[in-house]
Amino acid sequence: MNELEVLKQHISKRMSLPEEELNAFVAAFTVKRIKKRQFIIQPEFIARVRTFIIKGAFRSYVVGAEGTDHTIQLAIDDWWISDYSSYIFQKPATMFVVALEDSIVAQIEYEAEQRLKREYHDIETFFRMAAEGLAAYHQRRIIASLTRTAEERYNDFIAAYPGMLEKVPQYAIASYLGVTTQFISKIRNKKAASKS
Amino acid sequence: MNELEVLKQHISKRMSLPEEELNAFVAAFTVKRIKKRQFIIQPEFIARVRTFIIKGAFRSYVVGAEGTDHTIQLAIDDWWISDYSSYIFQKPATMFVVALEDSIVAQIEYEAEQRLKREYHDIETFFRMAAEGLAAYHQRRIIASLTRTAEERYNDFIAAYPGMLEKVPQYAIASYLGVTTQFISKIRNKKAASKS
DNA sequence: AAAAACGGTTAACCTTGATTAACTTTTATG
């Protein structure tokens, strides 16, 4: 049983596909090993693949005008990652996507995905639901940024994604939440103090 | 020629459908007139329809813990609006959606949309692309909130959506950008001063 | 095994944009 089993289960959990279709879907992916600190996407280049994380951790980020970087997405086992706009519209990326630890991924090429969506109505539906879920997820993040303080956002985050806290460095979480590492330190400090 | 012509063109511009399919699609919509200040979605109720704006302006917002409201979306002619999560997952809404002026809309019911997506592969594709576009749009907004100052966000907004400035009140734009109306006043004031 | 790079902490000081409040202008309504 190979590493693609994880992907197969990820798909099956979301949508029941006939055996043949599921096999065709999974067969379109290639398994790859990525070393810590290795980039899988860089600005200027077109994101030609969509990446599913079998095991590992990744971070996507943009570098702002002032040179500081801003985390767009954090992803661990069983998540997808890419420069979404670059992949969807097949235009040059604006983000970096980098491995935060040695990882194993499954990647599908843009053209292969298009072919599968055209050939199988169900796979089109799978990606439609995936995109809807992503849009809803993004919207929750927008609402959080409008309605919650930095401290609340941090507490919400660790409550919602406890797995991230273990795998992902503090600076990545800070820049995902739009705060500084110093401020996260302050929050953690305060929490520890109130617990004694 | 009725009001659904606008919707027909909106769809055709994004995807070329066979005549019969396009007609079936458009036939699933109902035209409605909505008065200024009328709500089309309210918290607790499930958003049963997706709304296309033929002519008019709408605002969706959530009310935060402290009682202040936060604009999630602004939409004018040729845009869609709803409580997205409520509609997609058919669970109770958390947002208000209100008309900012007397408007004409075309609405499709959740079940009718599901039926069309199941029956026509092309319509499934249409909604897949719409969801992808929305996810990409939301992501741009997240990036802006992480990388740009309040003043930059305001200037970016009026540059990107000049039509909004005319139709949508200042307080709605302010709360969409996550700033106060007082601060917008300050920015506008500063800009006017530097232009003399 | 030493040096360098990376990740995190602490603290003083500062800036952006919020809050409060009084006031003006515009739009709705009986």
Added chain:
DNA sequence: CATAAAAGTTAATCAAGGTTAACCGTTTTT
């Protein structure tokens, strides 16, 4: 058309969270 309600402005004060900088432990690299 008169009054109320809604929308926008101005200015003083304040707080959340950023900046700068020094320091420390832990990985990585040579």
